[in-house]
Amino acid sequence: xxxxxxxxxxxxxxxxxxxxxxxxxxxxxxxxxxxxxxxxxxxxxxxxxxxxxxxxxxxxxxxxxxxxxxxxxxxxxxxxxxxxxxxxxxxxxxxxxxxxxxxxxxxxxxxxxxxxxxxxxxxxxxxxxxxxxxxxxxxxxxxxxxxxxxxxxxxxxxxxxxxxxxxxxxxxxxxxxxxxxxxxxxxxxxxxxxxxxxxxxxxxxxxxxxxxxxxxxxxxxxxxxxxxxxxxxxxxxxxxxxxxxxxxxxxxxxxxxxxxxxxxxxxxxxxxxxxxxxxxxxxxxxxxxxxxxxxxxxxxxxxxxxxxxxxxxxxxxxxxxxxxxxxxxxxxxxxxxxx
Amino acid sequence: xxxxxxxxxxxxxxxxxxxxxxxxxxxxxxxxxxxxxxxxxxxxxxxxxxxxxxxxxxxxxxxxxxxxxxxxxxxxxxxxxxxxxxxxxxxxxxxxxxxxxxxxxxxxxxxxxxxxxxxxxxxxxxxxxxxxxxxxxxxxxxxxxxxxxxxxxxxxxxxxxxxxxxxxxxxxxxxxxxxxxxxxxxxxxxxxxxxxxxxxxxxxxxxxxxxxxxxxxxxxxxxxxxxxxxxxxxxxxxxxxxxxxxxxxxxxxxxxxxxxxxxxxxxxxxxxxxxxxxxxxxxxxxxxxxxxxxxxxxxxxxxxxxxxxxxxxxxxxxxxxxxxxxxxxxxxxxxxxxx
DNA sequence: ACCCTTCGTCGAAGCGCTTCGAAAGTCCTG
DNA sequence: CAGGACTTTCGAAGCGCTTCGACGAAGGGT
Numbered sequence: 001x002x003x004x005x006x007x008x009x010x011x012x013x014x015x016x017x018x019x020x021x022x023x024x025x026x027x028x029x030x031x032x033x034x035x036x037x038x039x040x041x042x043x044x045x046x047x048x049x050x051x052x053x054x055x056x057x058x059x060x061x062x063x064x065x066x067x068x069x070x071x072x073x074x075x076x077x078x079x080x081x082x083x084x085x086x087x088x089x090x091x092x093x094x095x096x097x098x099x100x101x102x103x104x105x106x107x108x109x110x111x112x113x114x115x116x117x118x119x120x121x122x123x124x125x126x127x128x129x130x131x132x133x134x135x136x137x138x139x140x141x142x143x144x145x146x147x148x149x150x151x152x153x154x155x156x157x158x159x160x161x162x163x164x165x166x167x168x169x170x171x172x173x174x175x176x177x178x179x180x181x182x183x184x185x186x187x188x189x190x191x192x193x194x195x196x197x198x199x200x201x202x203x204x205x206x207x208x209x210x211x212x213x214x215x216x217x218x219x220x221x222x223x224x225x226x227x228x229x230x231x232x233x234x235x236x237x238x239x240x241x242x243x244x245x246x247x248x249x250x251x252x253x254x255x256x257x258x259x260x261x262x263x264x265x266x267x268x269x270x271x272x273x274x275x276x277x278x279x280x281x282x283x284x285x286x287x288x289x290x291x292x293x294x295x296x297x298x299x300x301x302x303x304x305x306x307x308x309x310x311x312x313x314x315x316x317x318x319x320x321x322x323x324x325x326x327x328x329x330x331x332x333x334x335x336x337x338x339x
Numbered sequence: 340x341x342x343x344x345x346x347x348x349x350x351x352x353x354x355x356x357x358x359x360x361x362x363x364x365x366x367x368x369x370x371x372x373x374x375x376x377x378x379x380x381x382x383x384x385x386x387x388x389x390x391x392x393x394x395x396x397x398x399x400x401x402x403x404x405x406x407x408x409x410x411x412x413x414x415x416x417x418x419x420x421x422x423x424x425x426x427x428x429x430x431x432x433x434x435x436x437x438x439x440x441x442x443x444x445x446x447x448x449x450x451x452x453x454x455x456x457x458x459x460x461x462x463x464x465x466x467x468x469x470x471x472x473x474x475x476x477x478x479x480x481x482x483x484x485x486x487x488x489x490x491x492x493x494x495x496x497x498x499x500x501x502x503x504x505x506x507x508x509x510x511x512x513x514x515x516x517x518x519x520x521x522x523x524x525x526x527x528x529x530x531x532x533x534x535x536x537x538x539x540x541x542x543x544x545x546x547x548x549x550x551x552x553x554x555x556x557x558x559x560x561x562x563x564x565x566x567x568x569x570x571x572x573x574x575x576x577x578x579x580x581x582x583x584x585x586x587x588x589x590x591x592x593x594x595x596x597x598x599x600x601x602x603x604x605x606x607x608x609x610x611x612x613x614x615x616x617x618x619x620x621x622x623x624x625x626x627x628x629x630x631x632x633x634x635x636x637x638x639x640x641x642x643x644x645x646x647x648x649x650x651x652x653x654x655x656x657x658x659x660x661x662x663x664x665x666x667x668x669x670x671x672x673x674x675x676x677x678x
Numbered sequence: 679a680c681c682c683t684t685c686g687t688c689g690a691a692g693c694g695c696t697t698c699g700a701a702a703g704t705c706c707t708g
Numbered sequence: 709c710a711g712g713a714c715t716t717t718c719g720a721a722g723c724g725c726t727t728c729g730a731c732g733a734a735g736g737g738t
Binding site for chain 4: 001003004005015016019020023025026047048050051052053054055056057
Binding site: 352353354355356359365366367368371390392393394395396453 | 715716717718719720722723724725
């Protein structure tokens, strides 16, 4: 192994000088710096991470904590993770992947052993058991999602309230007056995952505000139950012409169920989904949708974390604006509608 | 921060004694051990990871390297990742997530800086640029997937050859004689990702061996192109009654396209897929399938890695046997078939 | 010519841990 | 009861790095 002493000897300087060249914490003359850098290159020197973290109290590693319930939609989780890693690297940090199945102890361990400098919590729930722990740990942290009491915590997420509203506004602009929301499974609402509720609130608020009729119902993920939900909705509320779907897993089944009911999309019924682009583009017709900007959320959370590590004060809540992409599943309501 | 010296003082022993209690590398009397352990608990001591890695040359961290092309199916990747983390924890190791977008340098960096003891490479391709680097690094490693020249490398994967064969055998056992394989997109075959080719080889070998007719064609992932492929297949080869699908992303579209052609599954056509269970269970009818045992592969790779870290010799190739689950998409060929 | 800065570099201490050799204590054996 | 063989614990060195104080050399003002 090549050590800083080897580099120093090769360059004819003191080890501390090499350290200062690398960290830039003191001025080093240009000629010396060049000599040191070239020695580093020649010898293929890489600082020993452990030694560095021992001496400097900084590991340059952040923890990325996966949610407790892996019921969460995996591809989106993965997109988050990739964005977090990529962004962290831009700040010269690495990422330690921590699962919650050790319980909160895993978090405590990586923090207390000085393995990580800071923490990103993914897919935070309203009553997340990891959150109290986070408060007692002294490490900077950022949450993706919102817990019940986010005071003093830094949280990042898509603005689901706005997302729900954006869907309503889009449908309203096309002339639709009778809207429905097919949301997450009932269990998700009960569990109190914030995003489902916030979407529903945004949906209801917007329909109210615009003087439209809006029905919000939960929706399971399994094909047959989806069919049942759709059946119930369409028979009880045949007047509905605009449908908002906030349930990635059920999207495909819902489209099938609508077809089975003889409702053509978008001719008879316009559909807007809140889901990743890839899901929206894999249906027939493609879905107008509000995407979950996983990359943006991941990148933003790391950026905030780095600012906190630098001692900056950052805003408590960062809500990323929804972006609605119009595709093939929404169309204007025909002028003469039976009503 | 609580250090080993604090613990030693509290327990009335030398720091080295505490260290030996923790590592078990020397015998410590039961009474002393109890005293030390209780001090550790009382003080809430966690060893400093950096100091430990500096002194012992072991970081107890392994690198998990994501594939270069994130085109790979993300949920499966995530399942791998979770399994790797969970298993690593059982061996008291943590996992550093490394993306390949820094190029091979990222790998070199984490290895050379002693940040990780060993490396797991996910989704290895036939001509993977990371593989030569792995050979020059001295760290133990395990690959998930097979490169073109796996000599001397430890590789783990589903046995795709057997998987292709298993699908054929299942269909054959139901009396089907004319089979087809809808595989990965052409680009995947060209790129040389081993698993696609191995499945095809297994499929063709088995049809050959059993004296069946077998047609293997590639298949894109987009809905309209899938429809075109299915159309071509069914019109050119109307005799086909058994279909093997090895393309997760296209599964749903294929089912739709078959229906559009008036082919009922499984009445007119039996379908077996090679895909994760969740995909197989979300179609109508549910799909008989060979699953990609992501958890098993992830766990197995870590287990092998740990054995290598302990200096054991492990087998070069670990092929996990396919397991076929019969669901609703396969049925016996009616005795009298127009042929 | 002198003192006072400023700049660039060096040397040494110390981060918290592991590990090796040795010391102290215990127990047999002859 | 001396001497060997263990057992259990200690002390100190050292892992590779950062950082702080200090020092010599230049430069500026008087």
